[in-house]
Amino acid sequence: MRWTLERVDDVCKSLDCGSVVSMRRIEETSDSYRIILEIICSDSIRLVNHLCSGRLEVMLNGSWSSVNEDDFDQQDAEVVCRELGCGPPSGLQGALYGETEAPEWSREFLCEGHESALLKCRSSVHKYSGKAAGLTCSDSGYLRLVDGDHRCSGTLKMKYMGEWRSVYGDYINMKFAESVCKQLDCGSPITVRRRRPTSREDVWILHPSCDGYNLMECSKYIRSKHDFTEITCSESIRLVNGDNQCSGRLEVKSNNSWSIVCEDDFDQQDAEVVCRELDCGPPSGLQGALYGETEAPEWSREFLCEGHESALLICRSSQLTRWTCLPGKAVEITCSDPDQVMLVGGANHCSGELHMKHHQQWRPVVPFYSGWFMESFQVVCHRLNCESFVSFEDETEEAEKLVWIIKSDCMKNMSLWRECVDDTSNSNRIIITCSDSIRLMNGADPCSGRLEVKSNNSWSTVCEDDFDQQDAKVVCRELDCGPPTDLQGALYGETEAPEWSREFLCEGHESALIDCKSISSSQKFCSSGKAVELTCSGRLRLMGTTSRCAGVLEMFSHREWRPVNVYKSEESWNHEAATAVCSRLGCGFSVFQEITNNSTERDVWWIGSSCLTSRFHVCMFYGWKEKTEDRLEVSCSDSLQSPNISVSSSSGVSKARNQGLQVFFGTSFSIICSSHHLYQGGIFQLIFNNSTTTLNNTLPAVNNSALFSFLEASSAHQGDYMCVHHVHINSQNLRLQSQQLSLTVLVSVSLTEFIIRHVVVLLIMVVSTSTLYVYFKTKSRRMQEPKRNRPVDDGPALRLRERRRRPLVI
Known part of the structure; x- marks a missing residue:
């Protein structure tokens, strides 16, 4: 745990003491995780709200009392700020830090300003005004640079809690130094x-939020034997109100005051000396009134620099012959950016490890802890006169080396790099690959746009008649995008760029378009709207389900799909982040998101937490070869199944070809709407349309279904039905729509069908009756015939003899 002054102040308050006055490390035990701190709290005063600002309260008879504003003046405030180890008072006002119900201090302070404690001041019976005294102590006079060549250079020291200590922060840069200067x-x-110190020394460690102007208010803690900061400011010149630290209105210091220089007394050689003195590049602009008017006094001499001097005040000068500088004539200088970048060790100048020249030193560049955006890499590519950013790798070496470290916020503009660079030791290497021969222009993201090819330092369009699907595969792969999804002309606007003169003959496996075979194009010219315009699939997808709008989040980078993970994913993977993913994929919004454990480790792409709510094609991400079992899953609204619609009838439902479902006239029937997703509640809307009628009925969804009943089917019920499920999910109103159901009501049958049906029935009845009549009549006769009339069966031999005696009749 870091013992910041804010945490120590909380300790003082928990002990019912006043504000913290000082803390220091008095001993470090053999256990590196334990420290001993000496804390001194004020026993009589405190500032409520902050260490060096807030409402003043004084301890009286074991309780804290506010002080009347009318009983408190500047001398009293100086004593309070000194007693608390803060800077001189910069603000004194009542009710600034909120109202209070604390009892009021009963005396008026009569400090002279030199006392060491407020209660040592004389006092008298107070006058009442009802306003509590509020106080702000500044940090003015509590910064200094020591052990440098002059008073404006050296080790940064800060006096806080009564002690001078060196200062260090994780991100102290030129912007911070500007505020100190x-x-x-x-x-x-x-x-x-x-x-790095050569001996043990306690230093003030600043929170990254400290910007140099709020040192008294920002969080600090003590660490022993830690790096400290050296700053060098110009002692005699400055550029004011410029776009960056290498531009602005020139002011020169003389006799402890700053003066402007008239442009009539200043030339290109003088400007070269100024830019060199400020460690900027050569002057690129010299004019008046560019950076605003000023009321500063005018410099009284004309500079006569030769251009080689190391400082402006070393130049020869002469007394001015005039006394005033006309409005808009103050010298304003724009120096070029001195910092240079290059890619080292790659196949060409558009690939390799990123190096930067800063303060005349070449070093590798690495991102600050929060990573870089992809647009940061794009800035690097453009600075090197390369085109689209393709990919990067983050490799780790065994030994640390000196590097320049830059925040992603500063990478958006190369002119800001100088202000944001910090130096440190690091073992990472950033390998960047930019495309040096192709680009997609005017698209929605780096993976879509009009194709242009570079040749002889100029860009040309490609005619779609000279470009096919295999060529498109190579382009998408070269730009580290997914496979091509669309190939057409005139999609991303017209162009006046010249036409590429050859036809590509890629086989689809090549790593770069210019590696493909080609022949002279048979096209003499490319018709309007025929320039190749290409859309490659994006760098995001959801996998693991049948729907493209639900599953595990994956990202395509370095020509490889991997699951995505994010630091502090428990906090970052929320509805807002998941909805951003759904929106990017054209899948609506998130209805469900979670972090699941797959039990199988896989390589993943690690991205910064701020990526999730930004557009992913400009998202910052890391290339670290790390594995994890965690997966980010999301179900988007467009992945929810459409409601089902069906019909039932008391007389049954038939299906006729090309006529949909049929019910009989006069019978009762029902339309059933149902959904199969997990989200309960909402309402079902049944929409009916035919040539004459449009109806809307609604019912609450019970168990994700609703039954719309109709007592008697009539011709008015014949038409198209559709179910719509309205449900509220994650603060969003969702409308899920079923397919259309066509219903026909059978009002009557035709005469032919009637006759045929009845004839068939009568025939069946006649045949059945005749058959039964014959059967029963024959059976009855046999039963009534006498037995004597029946022939006696003497066996087979007798019958054979009788047949032999029977005469032959011819």
């Missing part, structure tokens, strides 16, 4: 460097 009334910042 300004507070010390020095000129523009020149360098910021990190140094």
